[in-house]
Amino acid sequence: MNLEEKELRELFELVDRIGNKRYNRLTDEDFINYRKFDYWRYVNGDHECGTTQESKDWVREHSDWHCPICGDRFSKKGGRTIDHKLPRSQYPWLSLEFKNLWVICKPCNLQKGEMHWYEYEQYMLTHHPSSYEGIRIMRPTQLLQSLKN
Template sequence: MVNIEGKELKELFYLAETIGNKRYNRLTNQDFENYRKFDYWRYINGDYECGTTQESKDWVRDNSDWYCPICGCHYSDKGGKTIDHKLPRSQYPWLSMEFKNLWVICQVCNKEKGEMHWYKYEHYIFVNYPALYLAVKMARPNQLLQSLKD
């Protein structure tokens, strides 16, 4: 178990990069299958950010309200809802279908976050949008990082 309590942001950057890069070199066929399961869960056809399968639509409905948890704006004012991976699936494909790793945010915030690792994103928000930092920090995926093995 990785203990992240009381660590500074710099230490969390290092930890996230170390874990992601270390595991990424040891991916199994099951890891890639989990990565693909997300696409199957989310899409019937096409590429719609909140999914086209009933299961993904239900998940979005059950795990979001009318407002983006980052910027606080109404989703309809920011291009709609998107399903985002807190820890990017490009670096953590084995967490693609870990629902603790998913959250619903507006399209504008999702595009701005892009493929940034969570802690890089957290730092980016702190520097560029300090008023939004507490909301992002509260959504930090602590459980996911604690569940990762050295």
């Protein structure tokens, strides 16, 4: 394990601990934001659902024609989805934090599932090394730093 990996793992462990503490003190507002995302979310696969103009606009501004993970055209992969880099199940208060969102295709979103970002990077490095670099540059470093402070 090199120094960068070690620092990254430590950062994630720290953020995880902070996350767990925060999780035990969820507020009403956190739940409201969590639910708001369900309404706000944009999925344009086979049919559009849970859609708002605002989320459509956001997706257009934050994606091109290709999924940043697999590199395939969204149209070939069943469309665009908004994913939470740090999963909503573990970080519900980050449901509507834009630094935590990115646009990926449906199969990649399914594969990522509820994996924590660090776990996901490890998974990609092991199983899809050719896609790893694309993931690494999308790491939510700013968000992690803000959680740490």
